[in-house]
Structure formats: structure tokens, C-alpha cells
Amino acid sequence: MANIISDETIEYVGILAKLELDGQERERAKKDIGEMLDYIDKLNELDTSDVEPMSHVFPVHNVFREDVVKNGDGRKQTLSNAPDSREDGFVVPKTI
């Protein structure tokens, strides 16, 4: 296996992905990501030096429109899905 994923890398990816893995999950993730990267390395067989990255198959660009409110007041319905809410807001743990 060419791609050896270190504990530090998994730790770093966990921070980026906002995921907390226990010992067993961490070992499994190291192995799986390493194997998948080995497989993805197959792309290096292709010479893409003259190829532009294609993010979209059609030449679409940002589509702009006026920011006009079209829907009604969905506050109550929106907040009804919140794990915790008070008055007209979402409740979150203290951030500062």
C-alpha cells in the first residue's frame, strides 16, 4: 500500500470533517482511506498537463436574480425542526 495514512493525517481530517472517531473507527478509516487513495492514484497514469479542470459539463455561470422575498413567514415551521429553540432563535452552546 503506497498511501500510508498517519495518525496525524486522520486527526487533521477529523478536524476538517468535524468527526470524532473512536480507536476502532480510526484504524478502519486509516486503512480505507489509504486503499481508496491507492486506487485513486490510478489517475496519475493519465497525462492531463494540457487539460483544464472541468467543474461543470455545461458552460454555466452564476445565475443572478433580484433578492425578492417570495415565500411567506416560515419561522415557526423552520424552528420546529430545531433540536433546541427559544423565542425566535436556535439555541446553541455558548460560543464565546
Add this chain to the structure above:
Amino acid sequence: MSLMSLTAVELGKKIKAKEVSVEEAVQAALDAIAEKEDKVNSFVTVDAEKALERAGQIQKDIDNGVLSGPLAGVPVAIKDNMCTKGMLTTCSSKILGNFVPPYTAEAVRNLEKAGAVILGKTNMDEFAMGSTTETSFYGATKNPWNPEHVPGGSSGGSCAAVAAEECSYALGSDTGGSIRQPSSFCGVTGLKPTYGTVSRYGLIAYGSSLDQIGPIAKDVTDCAVILEAIASHDKKDSTSIGRDSYDFTSALTDDVAGMKIGIPRDYFGEGLGTEVRDAVLAAAGELKKKGAIVEEFDLSLVEYAIPAYYVIACAEASSNLARFDGVKYGYRTEEFEGLHHMYKKTRSEGFGTEVKRRIMLGSFVLSSGYYDAYYLKALRTKALIKQAFDRAFEKYDVILGPAAPTTAPRLGDSLSDPIKMYLGDIYTISVNLAGLPGISLPCGTDAKGLPIGLQLIGDCFEEKKILRAAYAFEQTREYAHSPLAADVML
């Protein structure tokens, strides 16, 4: 004969002709669900009360002449990654286990405008990440042809529900084959439209540049009619495309004389089951008999589609799934110390293994130091794959091949080896990377009696060509009802 054995269009005609009431049609579907769900587990949510209430309203609208379209009153099942106002939408994940959307996805709204009655929401791989519907938090769906086998995925619930005849048709979504592969495994017909044809507004995103909603039904006619209903230019989806025409049903002519069909040699190499190969080539032979010009050619780059796809889809997923943080909706962990711990613990408890694996891979390939080597490399590969298809469509109207290398694997066989599972998508994935339309329809069964799917791929916006070829082939055979569908008829 059961009402559920009819196609959506056939049932719609009977409703229009007042031979069947909408309530009878919906009740037949609900009865079928009640009888079969413990064997197939196609649904996460069934809302009988709402469906019957809606049936009454639709009947009135039909009687008053307000609704006259082909799908008015016909019961449908919706994949559980499309938002439905007031109806639980879980994405088959624990993290959305209690999410009741305040709005409805545009494609579903279009169906509602056409008079569809929603029965409930179908099971899927969690966040559409999987090829077997085994990664659902709500248990695996079984294949109606053999309950020891998977239905495919990720739209496995939708395809199984159609094959088991628990609904007249269903909507699925396809990011790397998630409509076409389970359609193949379940012996039904599923269409992935050209990217941008059906609005993604209200579709819970997996890989936004690849995701597309499409119809799953018993036959090609249904798929064309459903596509006409759901396709629209939607300003709420910035990638929605205004097409010149939204007519698809005029392609349903049994005429392929002179149509140029290319068979990629690269689709018939190692890994393809012999029974699948033989059935697919026999289908090509039928089209040839009807006057199509069938040739083999080299598509190239086939083996690079899967690695490119996993980089792109996981990268997009890692970004799309960042919104699930236990604040605005869905699951929140019980105990935590501070905001970041709450995020981490919520997500770690709320997501399943496959979803976490893909988020982590996606975060990795987008991280500084790896972005160029992996993410940009995959986007460059995607450009090459698109060019290969462009060259093919200079010569051919339609590309013909298998939908999947094998028939449905046994439950539990795929999850142990992710790369093996990913390889099952080899014939479908490149279609998403290139934004093309593709259809899978039944073309035979293997020795175990499991269905085999034929895939037809068209150039962008050429749905009518694949529908025409698919329809012509379909005329050469009878629709085979799954053993579970036959249950109610006994």
C-alpha cells in the same frame, strides 16, 4: 388482476375513464404496502391518511376537469432524499431521523401539479452513498426477485417498491448510477436525465454537480410521461437548464431504422458476467433486426471514471454535508462540552460508516497540499471523459451496454470491500461525470432468475434518442413481474 400490476399510464387511463376511482387506486397501493413491507422494506415512511385525503381532492379535480393529465390520481413513492412538506424526510440517516421539511422539492411539486398522490418515502443508502441500500439507518431493502439479494442502490427502495408493485411508479436520484443500477437489479425501467433537466431544488445534495432526479417505472412509456411531468426550468436551482423542448413522449415510436448504435468494447472486458454480456448483446441484436446500425467501438478511459468520481463526489459531499451540525434541524447529541464538541459528537453519532468514510475522503482531497493532486486531477480526468463521449456521439446516436457488471449480489456481500462495491458502478458513473442521459431497462434474467439491465446512453439533451431505442427494444419482450408482485394476484 391487480390494479398494481398496471403501468402508471394504464392506471391513469382507467382513472380518467372512471373505471377506477383515485381512492381505489390509492387503497390498492396501501394494501400492497401493508402486505409486502415486512418482506421488502422499500419504505421509510408511509402516510396512508394523507394519501387517502389527497385521493379525495384529486378525484374532485379530475371530476371538475381541473386535472386531465396522464398521471392524475396515480399513486407514487418518492425517494427519501427529496423534501416533502409536512412529511418526514430522513435521507435514510439517523441525523435526519426527525426532519419534517417546511417545503417541497420542485420535482415533487411538479408531480403534485400533475395530480400525483404520494404514498410515502422510499428507503435508500444513507445520503445516497452506496450501491445496495444496505447503508440505510432504517434497515436494508430486499430484492423483490429474491429477498436474499440486494435491490441495488442507492434508489433501492424506489426500485424495489416499483418491482414489488407497492406503487405505480417512483422517483429516484442518480449521482453515479443510483437510478439505473437498482433498476437493473430489480427488473424495472429507470431514467437519469441530462444534468440540469430536473430541478435539484429540495433534493438533499450528495454530489451537486452529478445529482439528478429521474423516474423509475415498469416501462419506457411511463418514464417518458413522468419525465415530461417533472422536468422544468427552475430559477431556484442555479444549475437548472431551460431546454428547447420538454416533449419526450413523441419519441415512443417503434422505429430504430438507420439509428446508429455504438457498443463500447471497453464495457465488455474483465469483470462482466457472461450471462449479463449475452443478454445485453442479444438486445443489441434485436435492435439490429429492427434496422439499427450496430457497431463496436473503443470509448476509452472507462477505468478512470470510478476513481475520478469518488474524488469529485466525496469532495462535494464533504462540503454539502457540513450543514448537518445539530443546530437547525435533525439529531443533536445528548451531552457535550461546548459548540465544537457538540458538532463533532452530533455528526459522529448521526452519520453511518459509509457516509463518514466519504466525508473524510472528501475533506482530505480538498485539503491544502492535496487539492491539486487529487481534486483538480479528477476534474481534468472528467474533462477527458467528456471528450471521449463527445467523440463517440459524433458517430453514434446511442451507446449501448450493460447497466451493471453482474446481477444483484447477495445481502452483505458488498459492504465488506468498498472498492469492490464501487466497481459495480463502472458502466453508470461516467454518464454522470459527463452529464449525459441514460436509461436502464430489463433485457433478461440470469440462471438464478435475477433480472439483467440494458443501459442506453445518449448525448446531452438527447433523451428522445435513448427513449426511442429503449421503446423499440421493449416491444420485443413482455414485462416480467417480480415474484413478490405476483403475491397479491394469487
